[in-house]
Amino acid sequence: MSNKKYAPKRASGYLPLLAIFVLFVIFLYGPMITIFILSFQGTDGGLTFPLRGISLHWFGKLAEGLGVVDIAAALKRSLLLGLVVMLITVAFSVLAGLAFRKKLCGGNALFYVTVASLIMPSIIVSLGIGLQFRLLDNGMKYVLEAFGATSMLESFGTSLGMFTSALGAHLTWTLPFGLLIMFAVFNRFNRAYEEAAADLGATPWQTFRFVVFPLIAPSVVGIGMFGFTLSWDEIARTSQAIGDVNTLPLELQGLTTTVTNPAIYALGTLTTLVSFVVMGVTIAAAMWLARKRK
Numbered sequence: 001m002s003n004k005k006y007a008p009k010r011a012s013g014y015l016p017l018l019a020i021f022v023l024f025v026i027f028l029y030g031p032m033i034t035i036f037i038l039s040f041q042g043t044d045g046g047l048t049f050p051l052r053g054i055s056l057h058w059f060g061k062l063a064e065g066l067g068v069v070d071i072a073a074a075l076k077r078s079l080l081l082g083l084v085v086m087l088i089t090v091a092f093s094v095l096a097g098l099a100f101r102k103k104l105c106g107g108n109a110l111f112y113v114t115v116a117s118l119i120m121p122s123i124i125v126s127l128g129i130g131l132q133f134r135l136l137d138n139g140m141k142y143v144l145e146a147f148g149a150t151s152m153l154e155s156f157g158t159s160l161g162m163f164t165s166a167l168g169a170h171l172t173w174t175l176p177f178g179l180l181i182m183f184a185v186f187n188r189f190n191r192a193y194e195e196a197a198a199d200l201g202a203t204p205w206q207t208f209r210f211v212v213f214p215l216i217a218p219s220v221v222g223i224g225m226f227g228f229t230l231s232w233d234e235i236a237r238t239s240q241a242i243g244d245v246n247t248l249p250l251e252l253q254g255l256t257t258t259v260t261n262p263a264i265y266a267l268g269t270l271t272t273l274v275s276f277v278v279m280g281v282t283i284a285a286a287m288w289l290a291r292k293r294k
Contacts, residue, residue: 032272039265047260058266066259069251071267078248079274081162081170082231088167089174089227090220097182098208114179117172122236126169130240133158133165160243169237174230178223185219214293218286225282229275 038045042053065071096114100107117125137158144153159165193215197207213220235249242250248271255264 035265035268035272038262039269041262041265045262047262047265058262059270061261061263062266062270066255066263066267069255071248071251074246074248074251077162077245078232081166081247082228084163084167085170085174085231086224086227088171089178090224092175093178093182093223094216094220096179097186100183101186111179115176118176122173122234123239125172126237126240129165129169129172129237130160133160133241158243160241162242162245162247165241165243166238166247169241170231170234173234173237174227177226177230181219181223181226182216185216189215214289217289217293221282221286221289225279228278232275232278233271 037051038047038049039058040054040056041051041058042055043057045052045058062071100111104110137156137160140156140159141153144156189212193211194207197211202210233249234247235253238247238250246254252264252267252271255267
């Protein structure tokens with residue numbers, strides 16, 4: 001009797017499915033890898049292959065600035081806005097998840113209103129928010145004129161801004177994702193832990209702090225990552241609601257029509273690396289919290 005081991009026979013559709021998967025991976029990551037490679041071209045490099053040397057020249061040009069665009073200021077604005085969106089998304093998602101564990105009057109309607117922004121075209125959401133704040137501007141100017149507040153009227157420009165209309169526009173995108181994640185987390189949460197804490201005399205706050213939150217902490221970290229990364233690269237919902245300043249993605253979009261050298265690729269590489277760093281930190285934090293929970 002032969003001791004030779006035979007590999008299990010592959011299904012007839014294995015090779016076609018493998019080819020489709022490989023093509024999908026190339027389609028998904030090919031453009032990003034191409035941008036990475038082209039951003040390291042030499043001083044005579046262009047926007048296409050073949051490579052003309054390898055250097056960090058275009059990253060240096062990026063640090064010097066691209067024309068009239070202040071890349072450093074746009075980067076700071078995007079980072080700050082992303083952090084604020086992340087914190088608000090985490091806080092409201094956790095609170096909403098806790099609230100929806102009980103039957104709420106009008107809870108279904110509130111849920112559908114919250115997630116409705118996911119199916120609406122992003123540019124329409126941005127236009128609506130921009131229009132809403134312009135109407136608010138007109139109302140505020142009318143009130144200031146009615147009360148004769150001339151000095152305030154002269155100094156008043158617009159309520160459109162990064163932490164007003166743009167923040168609201170980003171939250172219409174990040175909050176539904178955070179809420180759906182918390183629903184999934186609490187849907188499989190074992191209430192026996194809370195009951196045991198209550199039997200031992202813990203208050204509701206102590207139960208949440210020492211029992212519930214440590215168990216859901218990895219998911220909360222994931223919501224934070226979603227909040228930041230979705231805000232970091234958002235263009236459509238920001239375009240009509242940001243006011244007279246731009247985030248980094250908007251500056252990058254504008255530069256695609258004016259910059260004709262690999263510096264634009266260096267900027268794309270930089271923004272992508274920031275996203276990877278955030279995801280790496282998030283994964284590490286989630287793994288550490290999961291080990292600590294065990």
